[in-house]
Amino acid sequence: MSGPGKGADPKAFTAALNALQEGQGLESLLNLARPSKAAFRATAAALESPAGAQLRTQLADQLQLSHSTSAEKLLRLASGRAVAAQARSNPIARNESFNCLHCGLPVPPAPGSKIRNHCPRCLRSLHVDGDVPGDRQSNCHGIMDPSAPELSKGSFRVTHRCRRCGHERRNRLYPDWQIAPDQLAGLWPSK
Secondary structure (H helix, E strand, O other): OOOOOOOOOOHHHHHHHHHHHHHOOOOHHHHOOOOOHHHHHHHHHHHOOHHHHHHHHHHHHOOOOOOOOHHHHHHHHHHHOHHHOOOOOOOOOOOEEEEEOOOOOOOOOOOOOOOOEOOOOOOOEEOEEEOOOOOOOOOOOOEEEEEEEEEOEEEEEEEEOOOOOOOEEEOOOOOOOOOOOOOOOOHHHHO
């Protein structure tokens, strides 16, 4: 094998090869793989090399997997990163109707392909999402108040802050003229 491959850290690859040749165990490789994705790829590439064959076989047996299982998968499982690798990191488009808990307005889904997560009348939102917008993983469910309005790339954005836990998230405002427009002027004094 000539090198670690695309997207892998060459220094981490060399360090992982040295660790394998010195007979260091799995814990050493996991420590080398931890810092970054590039280090993880490099460590997996070293594990795929002839120097890593014995450790790779032991690891596959320990995890009760086939000996043909990729080194990346073996490292992910051994390091406990398998669950994190399956976690969604991109927003989920949820265009749902809701009743505003602050002002009581029944809010239908936003028109077209736009997604609204706030009341167009009072701009309040509800803290239902966790780390990923649309994941509905938060157990807080506190009302989020608008603050810090800004004009960015031709659209207004507002930072919402949860009354209950203090979580903050930036959101784009979409005017919906059939209900009531998102009105920044009435909510914040002009400077």
